[in-house]
Amino acid sequence: MSxxxxxNGSPAPTHTQSQRYxxxxxxxxxxxxxxxxxxxxxxxxxxxIPEQVPTASQWESWKDLSFVDLAYEVLSLYVSPSxxxxxxxxxxxxxxxxxxxxxxxxxxxxxQDNIHLLELFHGPTFAFKDVALxxxxxxxxxxxxxxxxGKTGRDRYHLTVVGATSGDTxxxxxxxxxxxxxxSVFMLHPKGRVSPIQELQMTTVLDAxxxxxxxxxxxxxxxxxxxxxxxxxxxxxxxxxxxxxxxxWARILAQIVYYFYSYFSLARQRPDxxxxxxxxxxxVPSGNFGDILAGYFAHRMGLPVDKFVIATNENDILDxxxxxxxxEKQASYGSAAEGxxxxxxxxxxxxxxxxxLSPAMDILVSSNFExxxxxxxxxxxxxxxxxxxxxxxxxxxxxxSWLADLKNKGGFGPVYKDVLETARRTFESERVSDQETLDxxxxxxxxxxxxxxxxxxxxxxxxxxxxxxAAPGAPLISLSTAHPAKFAGAVTLALKDEVGFEFDSKVLPxxxxxxxxxxxxxxxxxxxxxxxxxxxxxxVEEELKGKx
Ligand SMILES: Cc1ncc(COP(=O)(O)O)c(C=O)c1O
Ligand SMILES: N[C@@H](CCOP(=O)(O)O)C(=O)O
Numbered sequence: 001m002s003x004x005x006x007x008n009g010s011p012a013p014t015h016t017q018s019q020r021y022x023x024x025x026x027x028x029x030x031x032x033x034x035x036x037x038x039x040x041x042x043x044x045x046x047x048x049i050p051e052q053v054p055t056a057s058q059w060e061s062w063k064d065l066s067f068v069d070l071a072y073e074v075l076s077l078y079v080s081p082s083x084x085x086x087x088x089x090x091x092x093x094x095x096x097x098x099x100x101x102x103x104x105x106x107x108x109x110x111x112q113d114n115i116h117l118l119e120l121f122h123g124p125t126f127a128f129k130d131v132a133l134x135x136x137x138x139x140x141x142x143x144x145x146x147x148x149x150g151k152t153g154r155d156r157y158h159l160t161v162v163g164a165t166s167g168d169t170x171x172x173x174x175x176x177x178x179x180x181x182x183x184s185v186f187m188l189h190p191k192g193r194v195s196p197i198q199e200l201q202m203t204t205v206l207d208a209x210x211x212x213x214x215x216x217x218x219x220x221x222x223x224x225x226x227x228x229x230x231x232x233x234x235x236x237x238x239x240x241x242x243x244x245x246x247x248x249w250a251r252i253l254a255q256i257v258y259y260f261y262s263y264f265s266l267a268r269q270r271p272d273x274x275x276x277x278x279x280x281x282x283x284v285p286s287g288n289f290g291d292i293l294a295g296y297f298a299h300r301m302g303l304p305v306d307k308f309v310i311a312t313n314e315n316d317i318l319d320x321x322x323x324x325x326x327x328e329k330q331a332s333y334g335s336a337a338e339g340x341x342x343x344x345x346x347x348x349x350x351x352x353x354x355x356x357l358s359p360a361m362d363i364l365v366s367s368n369f370e371x372x373x374x375x376x377x378x379x380x381x382x383x384x385x386x387x388x389x390x391x392x393x394x395x396x397x398x399x400x401s402w403l404a405d406l407k408n409k410g411g412f413g414p415v416y417k418d419v420l421e422t423a424r425r426t427f428e429s430e431r432v433s434d435q436e437t438l439d440x441x442x443x444x445x446x447x448x449x450x451x452x453x454x455x456x457x458x459x460x461x462x463x464x465x466x467x468x469x470a471a472p473g474a475p476l477i478s479l480s481t482a483h484p485a486k487f488a489g490a491v492t493l494a495l496k497d498e499v500g501f502e503f504d505s506k507v508l509p510x511x512x513x514x515x516x517x518x519x520x521x522x523x524x525x526x527x528x529x530x531x532x533x534x535x536x537x538x539x540v541e542e543e544l545k546g547k548x
Pocket of ligand 2: 245
């Protein structure tokens with residue numbers, strides 16, 4: 001499909017029409033923005049996508065807008081004033097980004113050669129998740145205030161958010177929702193598999209509506225529990241479940257903004273060599289595929305992108321898909337020749353997930369990949385020359401069958417050659433080992449005195465490899481997804497021998513000092529979704545009775 005076109009023949013909605021949403025598995029459609037934000041996951045198990053991706057025909061005219069004004073332009077293409085009046089949407093956006101420490105919210109820095117770093121960690125929890133979760137927290141609040149007007153007690157709509165985290169979504173969601181009325185938030189993290197700072201950021205928040213659960217298992221187990229809860233008619237009839245993971249469409253939507261914003265920042269920084277309309281490459285450290293998928297939507301709206309580089313760690317299901325066309329849970333562990341650290345004691349768990357130095361990306365199944373699969377299947381179906389309804393139906397069926405194979409057989413594929421070629425036209429992939437991650441952190445520190453977090457280092461290493469394939473001088477934007485202080489272990493391992501390097505004075509922000517002395521609240525729970533369901537019911541009840 002050509003750049004920026006809508007995914008079907010019908011015109012995209014205008015500002016005043018309401019955008020409608022459908023499920024990637026085909027059994028749910030015609031939903032409003034508010035419905036999909038509050039529901040999170042479709043009842044057929046699919047993820048919501050807009051029925052039409054709006055073409056941003058005037059996108060060049062956004063070039064001088066502030067982050068907040070640009071966010072309004074982008075979001076208002078998806079949320080009509082009939083759902084959220086313009087002034088209210090502007091107010092939600094303004095409040096969401098007033099909590100950021102950087103004036104331009106997501107600053108772009110020249111890093112090295114033609115690589116620019118998009119710093120996404122200036123929000124309250126020092127990770128890119130804040131960009132979407134500050135917004136989503138305010139959006140939930142807005143919808144709940146509206147729904148609960150004039151209602152009291154048990155008649156009020158009470159949202160029970162259940163989320164899974166490998167470290168960053170958890171604290172960002174908690175900071176986005178703490179203390180908010182009519183919302184309880186249950187955050188499941190894999191016990192002992194998030195960094196110490198990440199764990200403290202979550203468990204030291206003591207607001208009554210915040211519930212941290214440490215699950216015996218890995219991130220995929222946490223994500224499966226969340227999906228099982230959404231699929232369970234029992235808890236759905238008693239509790240209104242809400243999602244904060246990137247299965248929630250609002251997460252992806254908010255992240256589209258910084259692709260446009262960084263593109264314009266690049267044009268301002270390189271007036272002689274980069275013009276509006278030129279193409280750029282983006283390298284994105286990827287796990288659940290939400291961040292890069294937001295870029296894909298920006299591209300479909302019209303942003304000129306040469307390639308998106310999917311940067312994975314040694315949990316490389318995505319990289320293997322791009323190389324082979326097969327999407328299989330079983331991880332292929334790095335060989336000594338690739339510089340893997342297996343022999344140095346990095347743990348490969350029996351469950352197939354490898355514990356790496358970039359733990360937030362220790363994910364086997366990337367839930368948002370399903371959204372891309374829908375578009376790949378849709379384009380494949382479109383080549384048959386049938387009508388748009390048929391194309392969408394085919395796409396839904398194909399995605400359902402791929403996902404059923406993933407669940408029942410552990411994988412699917414190889415996909416049709418044309419499907420893989422479409423995927424390769426827009427994306428390429430790189431797998432970065434732990435050793436390469438450490439080398440990248442060290443090299444950047446030596447060369448430009450900049451400290452990368454390990455996830456960002458995975459992206460920068462992938463960016464360097466991609467730059468070597470791109471046209472000479474072509475600019476590349478590498479996404480910096482977290483502050484290095486969140487990953488003291490990896491950063492210290494990389495830089496401990498560097499003269500003058502000292503973690504506490506060079507990296508640690510004042511906000512993290514003393515966190516370990518604070519009171520914590522967390523409950524351990526087995527990897528058993530029914531046990532989690534009972535615990536959720538129990539704790540919501542206590543919270544509503546005001547006992548917490
Ligand atoms: C620091 C960091 N980098 C990268 C990622 C991967 O992003 P995504 O899951 O959207 O692919 C995550 C987790 O999601 C993260 O926390
Ligand atoms: N890396 C994430 C995993 C959850 O991803 P999400 O983007 O779907 O919320 C984390 O840090 O929790």
